[in-house]
Amino acid sequence: MTLGDPAQPPRRVDRAGLVVAALLAGLAAVLVWDARGLQSAAMYGMGPEAMPVVVASGLALLAIGNFIDALRGNLPARESADPLPVVLILIGLALLIAIIGFGGGFILATSALFVTTSAAFGRRAILVDSVIALVMSTLIYLAFDRLLTLSLPAGPLERLL
Amino acid sequence: MMDTFAALAHGMAVAIQPMNLLYALIGVFLGTAVGVLPGIGPALTVALLLPVTYKLDPGGSLIMFAGIYYGGMYGGSTTAILINTPGESASMATALEGNKMAKAGRGGPALATSAIGSFVAGTLATIGLAFLAPWLVDFAVRFGPEDYFALMCVAFVTVSATFGDSPVRGLTSLFIGLTLGLVGIDKLTGQARLAFGVPELLDGVEVTTLAVGLFAVGEALYVASRRHHTEEKLEPVRGSLWMTKEDWKRSWKPWLRGTMFGFPIGALPAGGAEIPTFLSYSTEKRLTKHPEEFGKGAIEGVAGPEAANNASAAGTLVPLLTLGLPTSATAAMMLAGFQQYGLNPGPLLFAERPDLVWGLIASLFIANCMLLVLNLPLVGLWVRLLAIPQPWLYAGILVFATMGTIAAKPSVVELSMLAGFGVLGFLMRRFDFPIAPVVVGLILGPIAESQLRRALAISLGDPMTLVQSPISATLLAVALIALLAPFVLKGLGRFKANED
Numbered sequence: 300m301t302l303g304d305p306a307q308p309p310r311r312v313d314r315a316g317l318v319v320a321a322l323l324a325g326l327a328a329v330l331v332w333d334a335r336g337l338q339s340a341a342m343y344g345m346g347p348e349a350m351p352v353v354v355a356s357g358l359a360l361l362a363i364g365n366f367i368d369a370l371r372g373n374l375p376a377r378e379s380a381d382p383l384p385v386v387l388i389l390i391g392l393a394l395l396i397a398i399i400g401f402g403g404g405f406i407l408a409t410s411a412l413f414v415t416t417s418a419a420f421g422r423r424a425i426l427v428d429s430v431i432a433l434v435m436s437t438l439i440y441l442a443f444d445r446l447l448t449l450s451l452p453a454g455p456l457e458r459l460l
Numbered sequence: 461m462m463d464t465f466a467a468l469a470h471g472m473a474v475a476i477q478p479m480n481l482l483y484a485l486i487g488v489f490l491g492t493a494v495g496v497l498p499g500i501g502p503a504l505t506v507a508l509l510l511p512v513t514y515k516l517d518p519g520g521s522l523i524m525f526a527g528i529y530y531g532g533m534y535g536g537s538t539t540a541i542l543i544n545t546p547g548e549s550a551s552m553a554t555a556l557e558g559n560k561m562a563k564a565g566r567g568g569p570a571l572a573t574s575a576i577g578s579f580v581a582g583t584l585a586t587i588g589l590a591f592l593a594p595w596l597v598d599f600a601v602r603f604g605p606e607d608y609f610a611l612m613c614v615a616f617v618t619v620s621a622t623f624g625d626s627p628v629r630g631l632t633s634l635f636i637g638l639t640l641g642l643v644g645i646d647k648l649t650g651q652a653r654l655a656f657g658v659p660e661l662l663d664g665v666e667v668t669t670l671a672v673g674l675f676a677v678g679e680a681l682y683v684a685s686r687r688h689h690t691e692e693k694l695e696p697v698r699g700s701l702w703m704t705k706e707d708w709k710r711s712w713k714p715w716l717r718g719t720m721f722g723f724p725i726g727a728l729p730a731g732g733a734e735i736p737t738f739l740s741y742s743t744e745k746r747l748t749k750h751p752e753e754f755g756k757g758a759i760e761g762v763a764g765p766e767a768a769n770n771a772s773a774a775g776t777l778v779p780l781l782t783l784g785l786p787t788s789a790t791a792a793m794m795l796a797g798f799q800q801y802g803l804n805p806g807p808l809l810f811a812e813r814p815d816l817v818w819g820l821i822a823s824l825f826i827a828n829c830m831l832l833v834l835n836l837p838l839v840g841l842w843v844r845l846l847a848i849p850q851p852w853l854y855a856g857i858l859v860f861a862t863m864g865t866i867a868a869k870p871s872v873v874e875l876s877m878l879a880g881f882g883v884l885g886f887l888m889r890r891f892d893f894p895i896a897p898v899v900v901g902l903i904l905g906p907i908a909e910s911q912l913r914r915a916l917a918i919s920l921g922d923p924m925t926l927v928q929s930p931i932s933a934t935l936l937a938v939a940l941i942a943l944l945a946p947f948v949l950k951g952l953g954r955f956k957a958n959e960d
Binding site: 337346361382 | 511512515625626628629631632635636638639642646648649651653654656677680681684685686687688849850851852854855856858859862863866867870872875876878879882883886890891892905909912913916921
């Protein structure tokens with residue numbers, strides 16, 4: 300993740316902008332590569348491969364547009380960003396996905412996300428937050444799984460209820 | 461004319477059934493409660509509450525939606541006034557004057573003029589919707605596939621290029637959405653596109669996963685990354701809640717003018733509530749007898765833009781219901797709500813399920829009345845919601861956001877997509893790319909493609925069919941002009957700047 304320097308003078312090559320342009324060009328290439336594997340079954344008109352090529356052309360043009368913007372450096376100014384909270388929340392999401400994936404259930408998964416997010420926003424009372432998270436996600440589970448009959452994944456904790 | 465009244469009366473009969481009234485009430489309440497949370501605009505409110513309506517029948521669910529929609533709008537303006545964090549750019553004008561009023565101890569009248577103004581504008585605009593919709597439907601039934609395709613092109617361009625700060629960045633967002641729309645099985649030939657052998661991707665990208673990822677997860681990441689910049693300050697509501705005679709005198713004309721700006725611009729397939737709110741703000745600033753108060757908390761500056769915002773929200777329902785064309789992120793989420801029942805808004809829906817469409821329109825009136833009755837007395841409760849500490853607030857938002865996806869599809873792939881879209885939303889916010897065009901591109905891209913392919917199949921592959929229909933030719937010309945206009949204007953602007 301590139302984090303902008305607030306003191307950056309205007310009219311300088313914007314590196315993040317160059318990355319955006321490169322990503323767009325890469326996406327266009329993926330689209331074309333994927334479309335090559337499609338067979339056009341349509342007798343008349345356009346087959347399934349036409350639209351990806353159209354979108355890819357658009358992306359390629361936009362890659363050029365973003366490239367020019369980045370070279371001229373006329374992108375809006377960015378404020379400095381703190382990467383640590385972002386990483387913490389992403390860890391929380393990864394924990395959530397892992398717990399759901401390994402059958403740990405809804406309550407544990409969302410509690411993990413709650414505690415890491417809360418820590419990302421500056422809370423340091425992890426024990427208190429864990430209790431709050433467990434109580435809250437249990438209530439949500441009961442309300443949505445039992446009352447509204449949405450099916451939420453069950454793990455060891457849910458089976459105790 | 462009489463047909464409209466008959467249809468509306470029929471819709472009212474649907475909407476005032478006790479169960480439907482209850483759905484509307486729950487919708488209004490939930491919509492306001494979620495919309496009032498800082499950083500959550502109406503689009504995210506609708507996206508977050510979509511799973512709640514999964515198990516209802518379509519009629520009840522759409523009625524609840526009407527409530528959520530208006531409730532979310534109202535909640536957003538409360539936040540704008542009391543903590544100066546507009547959840548969306550359309551509330552920016554409200555935050556400008558409303559927060560100053562709250563700081564000066566006039567938060568009560570600011571909330572009141574925004575509530576009553578929203579009611580007036582919402583009611584007038586819904587009447588406009590009821591009368592304009594049947595007329596547009598009559599027109600739209602004559603649309604062939606090529607005309608629909610051209611119409612979507614207009615929507616693509618206006619949503620992404622014409623009204624943003626930078627057409628290049630707006631179009632980039634749109635094309636990311638179009639790319640996501642390609643993922644999955646091609647409906648006509650059954651071949652998988654961009655699925656990379658992952659079975660979960662064959663069904664395509666879920667609109668709700670994308671919207672919740674971009675809006676909720678992205679917003680949480682963004683706010684967390686720049687927590688050290690902003691100190692939010694909640695203004696307590698001091699003094700009387702009620703408007704004085706002077707306040708009424710200064711408010712009613714801005715309400716009506718705001719409605720006049722908001723509804724027509726919202727009803728155009730151009731979308732965006734920013735233009736009418738800012739038009740209304742600058743008009744009120746010019747017409748006011750108290751120009752010295754502007755920038756320091758002028759009530760006209762809250763009354764007008766709030767009315768314009770609500771009227772344009774009702775206006776965007778015109779293209780959504782009659783043509784199936786979403787022109788704002790919120791409208792795109794409403795369309796996703798229809799699609800979860802396999803319903804496609806458009807002229808056919810008016811003919812096939814009039815009870816549904818007119819029940820929804822009638823519910824808009826009812827939701828509006830409920831909001832007026834509910835919100836002013838309950839303002840204390842909403843203020844308390846605003847006081848939830850930020851760490852718990854965003855932790856709770858993320859739990860709710862992931863819950864929707866977990867309930868719909870509890871798979872690792874789907875949740876990873878949610879997280880991925882969250883990162884995308886964060887980066888787009890950070891590098892100033894607009895979010896709404898991505899959602900609109902995902903929803904409209906596949907529809908535009910199938911209309912285009914249908915048109916070309918009918919014409920035996922002759923692309924001239926696109927310009928032979930007068931409707932399609934006109935619309936394509938409009939799209940082209942709208943696409944080129946910002947570049948030309950920018951060029952002129954640069955020319956002028958050089959001259960100085």
